[in-house]
Amino acid sequence: MSTSIDITELVVTQQVPAPVDQVWAAWTSAEGWATWWWPQWEDTEYAVDARPGGTYLARSMEGDAGVTGEFTLLEAPHTLEMTWRWDGEDAEDVVRVELTEADGGTLVTVRHRTGTDGVENYRMGWEFVLSNLVSTGPASTSPAGPAVAVRDRVATLAGPTLRIEQLVDASAGSVFDAWLDPQRLATWWWPDNPDTTFEVDPREGGRFAIRSASLGLGATGTYLVLHRPHILAMTWAWESDRGVGPEDVVEVEFTEVGDAQTLVLLAHHMAEPTDDLSNPEHGWREVLGNL
DSSP: OOOOOOOEEEEEEEEESSOHHHHHHHHSSHHHHHTTSSTTSTTOEEEEOOSTTOEEEEEETTTTEEEEEEEEEEETTTEEEEEEEETTOOOOEEEEEEEEEETTEEEEEEEEEEOSSOHHHHHHHHHHHHHHHHHHSGGGGSTTOHHHHHHHHHHTOOSOEEEEEEEESSOHHHHHHHTTOHHHHHHHSSTTOTTOEEEEOOSTTOEEEEEETTTTEEEEEEEEEEETTTEEEEEEEEEETTEEOOOEEEEEEEEEETTTEEEEEEEEEOSSOOSOOHHHHHHHHHHHHHO
16 A cells, blocks of 8 residues: 655755855855855865766764765756755755846845655755855855955964854844944843943944953954845954953854744854863853843
8 A cells, every 4th residue: 555745845055245156156066065065064075977867965063964975966056956965864855056147236035845744844954055155155256345344354363263153033033233333232242241332333343342341351342244134244352451362353144033033143263273172162051141
């Protein structure tokens, strides 16, 4: 007796400020995938053979995740289809990706056909990686673009990168704005220290300063990228009684997941080598938890 399987088609879209051919390249090479698929896991392995019958994989031991499949259709630079199988699972889904010129960039439409019950998890996953396509993928390859300046600057830093995630019960726009409004900053950044002051010039090239006399601590920097509501990047230097520290770079990505929730992914790139990230990790987790 045969058993029928209900198939659901999940549709997720993302506008990317880059030409279709650049977005296509980001989908059809291992180097392209590495810039946006799972950049939060530095050990991720990518292999992409973008031809009908060719295979692909993305796998991370750190993230305990892996996906493999086979390309079944490639019509450059607009359409590709591939099978989809998570490591350790028998179910094989079908994913179709459509790239369409729109609003001076590319509208990416992902159609994921699955017979599993994890549709909402897939939605969250696709929304996350597609938002990475905006911030670290082909949009960052335009000459002299702000994202290029950030990547070039990060490449010069000698220290490690601290990465932290935080789920916030608010829309991406609301969470993004909470980083740039002094009154809203005061509700979550050192709220137990009412003497904290906030100076914010919310534009690319504008400066910010957060200082608390009672803590004897402050942070200052310059906004490098403000792409509401998805991307915020800035230089970052701590102030203390020992003076001003080295100039790091902090990148923050905001991805809406589910119903009015936002996944905040923070990457703090250290200017100097260090084996101990416990202090900055504790500080970031505390303030992000207040969000």
